Structure formats: C-alpha cells, structure tokens
Amino acid sequence: MSTRDFVRSLPHGGSAAGLRLLQIHLDPLLLAVLFCVIGYGLVVLYSAVDRNMNLFSNQAMRMGLALVLMAAAAQIHPRVYLRWTPLAYAGGVAMLLLVLLMGVEVKGSRRWLDFPGLPRFQPSELMKLAVPMMVAWYFHDRPLPPSLKDLCVALVIIVIPAGCIVLQPDLGTGILVAGAGLAVVVLAGIQWRMIGYALLALAISAPWVWWYGLQDYQRLRILTLFDPQSDPLGAGWNIIQSTTAIGSGGLYGKGLFQGTQSHLDFLPESQTDFIIAVIGEELGLVGILALLALYLVLIGRGLYIATQAPHTFQRLLAGALTLTFFVYVFVNVGMVSGLLPVVGVPLPLVSYGGTSAITLLVSFGIIMAVRSHRGW
C-alpha cells in the first residue's frame, strides 16, 4: 500500500509546518476549555468524595498524567497514527480475545488484563480509539460515499471488537466503541437510505435482541427506566435517588458540599458514573448547564477542526472522536436523569477514575494533532 505516495499527491500536502520540530502542537481553545472542564470537575469531585484529600489528589494526579499524555499525543503527526492504526487495531482485538479467555473477573464481568510486571488495564478502553481509527483508515483511500462492500467491511471492523466487549459483558463500553465506529461511517457519507434500512433492521431484530441478546440484569435496567417505583429498593433505587438529587437541586442547587442525597449516601456511585447528580443537587440547573455548555464548545471545536482537516483520515478520525465524546456525555447525562437505561458510562473528564480520562484526553490530543499538523 503506497499510502505515503498517495498522501504526497494531495493538494495541501508538502507544507513545511510539520517539519518544524520545536513547535509545540496544541490547540489553545481546546486546551483552555479542557482546563475549565477538568478544573470544574475536580471541584465537584472534591465534594463528591466528601472532601477526602487522598481520593482528590489521586484524581488530580491522574488528570495531570492524562494531560501529559494528551500533549504527547498531540505532537505525533497524523500520518504516524495512520501507519500504526492497523497494528493497534489488530493488537487490540487480540487482547480482547485474551480478555475473554483469561481476563480477570471483577464483579461478575471479565474486563481486565493482568500481565505480570504491567499495570492492570482494560483493552476495551484502547478500542474506543482504535476502532474509529481503523474505520477511518479503511475509508481513507476508498471512494466516498462508501460502497455497500466497503460498508460491510467497516461493519465487520466495528462488530468484532464491540461484540467481544459486550460479551465481557460491558454494554456501556460496547455502545461507545460501536458508536465511535459508526460515527466514522456516518461522517464518511453513508447514504441516508442505508441508515433507514439499518434502523428498520434494528427495529425488526429488537424483540430477538431483547429476549436472547440481553442479560437479565440488562432487561431489568431497561424496565426500571419506565417504572422505577416498581422496585424502589432494588433496581429502581439508583434512578429514584439520582432524579431526586437532581430535582431537589432546583435552579441554583443546595450549595457546594451541601447535597444531602450525595453526602448521606442515598446517591449510589456519586463519585463515578452518577457524579452529574451531585452537580445537579449542589449547583443546580445552572451548574449542569455550565458544564453542558463547556462540553458543547469542545464538541463544536472538535467538529470544526475535523472539517478543516486536509485529509480524509484526519477528518474522519477527528470527527469520530468528537462524536464519541458527545455519546459519552449524552449517554451519561441521559441515564442519570432517567432518560436512558443505566449503563456503565462515566461523565467525561469529571467522574472519578483514570482510565476513561486518559482515553478521552488522548483522543483530544489526536484531535489537536489533526489541527496542529496542517501538512501531511
């Protein structure tokens, strides 16, 4: 595959900008807004962990590490990503298969790989980046809108890792990975009727998925969404408590550190997946809207960078990573506010935990790389 030859023939290629080795490749706007989100998130987390300095500084250090990794990712030229994409994808799929075979089981699902000498990690996190990259890689030198055959290949690229992740089982990450891949497909210009067919097929297969594809607890979560009061102390507890937390916050909230739902332990997972309920309770509608506005700026900027990118791979990758970020936000806020079933998706850059923060900031690093490395 003569990728490099092809790239060199592009009209915008050959700029000397990329060759300036000492230039630091970052996007100031993205960086500023990311700092805002992370700072805001740390303040909220400080309240959510009950002012526990240990947990707080853990998280602050993780965020620092993730920012360093982001900056590093931004320095790498997109063509390097292009070159390594197939390897990263293949390695990721291999590790997913390993997880299914010999992963470490935590709370009933196998998500972790634990090699001696290496920190434990979740290969599925890597796939949040590797899958959209692989689809973008596959489409980058093919005519767009994609042909039916290319579509099918793209679907296979998506379904193999997503399926492995759902089997772990980790429905939330599976949705995010599949969503990231599908975002590339949509951005690549798939025909509307194809999307129509896909939705139709989904609607027809839904009953089978319901009865055979889902685990009992997953069905229960979906049913709970429609009637949380049916089991207020069991499956409905999370939703009742999170909507109560958000609703009781009102317009301006109860004040930082004043949330009773979160500080009296009524709100489950208040430091991780349900942290937006802490914001809703303590800082009110104003507090959530402020965060959503920041997210919206990140999404708008990401998509703008994507449209300005000179090359298909860059465009598709930056667009897909931005949309994945949006899916994160939507699924998390939707589930905590009781619109979507409970799946394990953290609130991006705010929830306690390092893995997703690293993935997300690295993806923003890649978007910055797309912005900053104008040449090819």
Place this chain on the structure above:
Amino acid sequence: MASKISLKDNVRERQIFFARALLLFFVALCLIAGLVFRLVQLQIWEHETYQTRSDDNRIQVQPLAPPRGLIFDRHGVLLAENRPISSLALVRERVPDLDALIQQLASLVSVTEEDIAGFEKRLERARRPFEPVALKLNLSEEEIARLAVHRHELPGVEITTELVRNYPFDGLFAHAVGSVRRVTEDDLQKLDEVQYSATRFVGKRGVERFYEQSLHGEVGYQRVEIDAHGRIRQVLDIHPPVAGQNISLQLDSRLQISATAALGQRRGAIVAIDPRSGGILAMVSNPTYNPNLFVTGIGDEEYRLLSSSRDTPMFNRAINGQYAPGSTFKPLVGLAALSMDAVSWEDHIEDKGWFQLPGQQRIYRDWSWRVGNSGGQGTVDLRRAIYRSSNVYFYDLATRMDIDDLSRFAQQFGLGQRTAVDIPDASSGLVPNRIWKQGAKGELWYPGDSLNMGIGQGDLLVTPLQLATMVTVIANRGHWVRPRMLLSSDRPLVEFDPPRAIPAVQGPTPEDWENMVDAMEDVVHRGNKGYRQNGTAWAHIGRGIAYRMAGKSGTAQVVEIRQGEEYDEEELDEYNRKHAWFIAFAPADEPLIAVSVLVENGGGGSSVAGPVAREVLDAFLLPQLANR
C-alpha cells in the same frame, strides 16, 4: 490502486463531510436540548416534588418512647422498674444472604427456631427501609461481646438497646401489681396511635393495666437526619418524652412475702386490707407466674405449660376465684336476722346435729354430724352459733327471713358486686335471690335454697377480695372504706376518679356490731372450756396470741355429699376436697388489718386456713405492737 485514486474526489468528500458534520452537530444540539428539557423538568417544574422527596429521604421523625412510671410499695420498695436490654437486630436491606447470616449468627449466639419464626413475622410487618428488625431479644453481656468481636464480618447486624419492664420480685407480685405484655396488632387498634408509636409494652393486668395511661407517659419525638443506611447523622430537633408517673401502692412487700410464705406450696389466695383506709396491704394468689417472662419473650412450650397447668398459675384467685363462702357467711346472716328482728341475742334453739323442713324427709346436717352420731351443739344462741359455727342454728334462722331481704342485706357488704376503686378485673361473685334463680335456672326459690344460703353454701359465690372487704366492713362496725391499690402519686392520676362513697350498712345497732365482734373473738380466743365449748379455731390458733383477733372459719363444699354419707377426705380426689376459708381482723377493738384466706381443697377452715391467717396477722401486727 490507480483506479482507486482516480475515484477519490477529495473536494466532494470534503463537502459531504462538512454537510454530515454540520448535520451531526445539529443532531447533537437537539439531543443536548432534550437533556436540558429533562433537566428543566426535574429541577424547575417538578422541583418541589423532588425537594420533598429528598427531605423525606433524609429527615425522619422518630417517636421516642417515654420511660414507664415506676411502681413502689407503701415503704418505697420498688415493685416494677425499667431495665435496659440489648437485642440483636438485622437491617434486611444490608443483608445479602439472610440464611447464611443467621447460620453464622447461630454459631456466635443461640438463635432458636422460635427466634427465627418471630423475626420472619416481624419482617413481614410494614416498616421503613433500613429499619432494624429484632432477631434475638435479651442478649447476655457475653453474647454482646462475642458479636462485637465479629462485627466486621456481620454486615447489617445491629445491637439495639431499649428499656423494658422488670419485676424485681419475679412472681411475688404478679397477681397484685399485674404485668405488661408486648403490644400486639390487636392492641394497636385500641390504643392511641401517636402516643404508642414508640411503645413496645402495654399494661395487660392489674395495676399496670388500670393505671396504664399515667404509667405510660407522653410520647416524644426527634427529627433526625439519617443517611441511606438508616444511621442517624444528626438530630435536628427533639421533643423529649414525658416519663410516666411513678405511683406508690398500698401493698406492704414485707407482708406480701410473709403471706406468700404462710400459704407455702398450697393453692389459694390471701387478701389483706387496712380497715382504716381500704388499702390492700397484700394480695397473694398461689401458684403464681413470673411476669418477666412475658417481657423478654416466652417460649411457646413454656407458655403452653403455664396456661394449661391444672393449677392455673396465671389465674388470679384473689380477685377472680369465686367460691362458696361457707361458714364465713354466718356473721352476716346473724346481723341480717338481728336487723330484721327475726332473732335476738337471747333467743336460743336446741341443736341436735340435723335440721328438717316441715313435711320434708331431707336431712340438713351440722358439720359435726356423723353416721350413727347426730352430734349437734346443744343449746345454741347466736353468739354460740358463731363460735361453734352451728349449722342448725343458721338453718333455722334462714327460715325466719325472706330470702330477698337477706340477699339485699348481703349486698350491703359488697357481695355480688365490685367495690374496689382500682381493680377493674375483679369478679363480682353472686348473691342469689328469687328473680336470679327464675332467670338463671328457670326454677322457683325453694325453702331448701334458703337453708343452704344460711350457711353460705348453694349458689352463693364470693371472691377472696370480697370476703376481705366484708370482714373489713365488720371490723369497721358497718362503715365502709372501698378497697384500693393506690397509695399515692406525684401528681393526681387521670384514672383515679374517686367513686362515690358506699353508705354504712343499715340495720344492725352498735350493740349488735359489738356483740358480733365479741362472738368472732370467741371463735379464736374462747378456749379451755371443755368438749364442744371452745371456739372452733381456738385449738389451732388461739393459744399464745398477743392481740385480740376476731375471726370466722369456713369450709366450702366442692362436690355434694349424698344424703346419709359422710365427707371423707381420704376418699375424695384432691381437687374435689373442700376449700378452707378463714376471715379475720385485729386488733378487735381498733382494727389495723383485715384478712381473708382461702386454701383451695385445703379441708377444714379453722385447722388449715386459720393458721395461715394468724401468720399473716402476726407478721403485720407483732412488729407494730413491739414498737408501742
């Protein structure tokens, strides 16, 4: 490769991508608008609903049980107190595997099948989430320590402490003071829902029941902030409960102990009354039960034994046991005849040991009657008829009175009715008359019925409390004091609504009263006079007595002895033998105590019940006399 390159239209791709990106950004905006709509719904439109729900979550109004009032005897001895006990309780919501946890607990403390059954019953009742449910009551110190050591392995296990009733004398005052029981579902229908919201025990018998409202106190409450695990984080405000009233009873615990000892193992009852106030100094019913068992939970088997025993330990003989008074009724009959001018102290008859109604074959016997030896007391006037307890004399007297007049006269002494101020459970006994017999048996009143009533047998029924009341009235020469348990309280009690005074007995003259008291003194003190000349009780209790006692023995038939046959104690089943009665008061001229003693199936009144009465009076009077 080359064809592919030629097919790539970068400009068109850029256009498509731009359109798609714009569209997707718009879709994202719409979806976020949907989220915002949802948030506005939660936080603005339905804010108050969720605000309330959040407060309901964290703020709990917890009722606080008032400490129950203490009960003392007349000398300040504690008869009923409150004691903290620790219970093992489980928070169901925090226990993932109930059976495993119970198994684990059973290895640390004894958990019986009954504990588990009771726990499951309590678990089914309505309760708040995370409310602890008791599994095992009354933990020992050792068990508490063992649970504390293993606490970290026992999620959802809590040790709760509450104040419960404790009766330091166990069974000694069970029938006098009564007892509390755990509040049941049935009780909750009748009790004030708010006042009893935190109360676990309610007075079920005796004083505990009658003064329930005052002893209970007033419920308090606290508003607390709790966390999701039901733990109290802070108390927001508190309205402390008002403790129940402490009350002192007329009971004299030393006398109660002596009376109980005097009765020993025998079934029976003793009621002692202070004739000056009507205060009940002692109330014994034997056998008794330990009321503490009902507080900390009694096993089914234990309860079955208690409630099915032939000796009926739960039955309060002193106020609910209804027996024929036998000869203890005779002083009353004599006073009745005197006040109706049916007889005078000088009138006398010849007692040959038996009595016949005119034109009837049936023989009515004296207690001294034997086959082949008619016995009899010889020439008998009223005084001799009392101290010799002549049946024949009273048969004759009964024929001289209208039965309804006698019945009315008897009621003046409190028979056939409840006269105690604060003993609502007491039975009222029965004083028969013509109308009663017609109604109850559909028969006319026969002259033979009058004869039986003349010697306190037949349908006449009295309780030991009633006989004690009757002898109190005699001791007071006809003047009434109503029997009562209450001596004093810190503040006036709501329950204590003094009932109207009962008028003095109408009919007998002061001389009649004094003569009757003299005759009853003879029952005890007339001795060394020779065959059939001594008081019936003298040989048993009349010697070496330091004060003047007036008394009267009585024997109540349990089964009828057929015409011509003798009463043979050995032949009869124990439970068919006669009941022994003795009533007494002392000192005769200035009475300080009146007592009635019943020994069930005891046999002779003078020989069995008399010594018991003497012991009770000695125990009460000798220390007082020594002090003078």
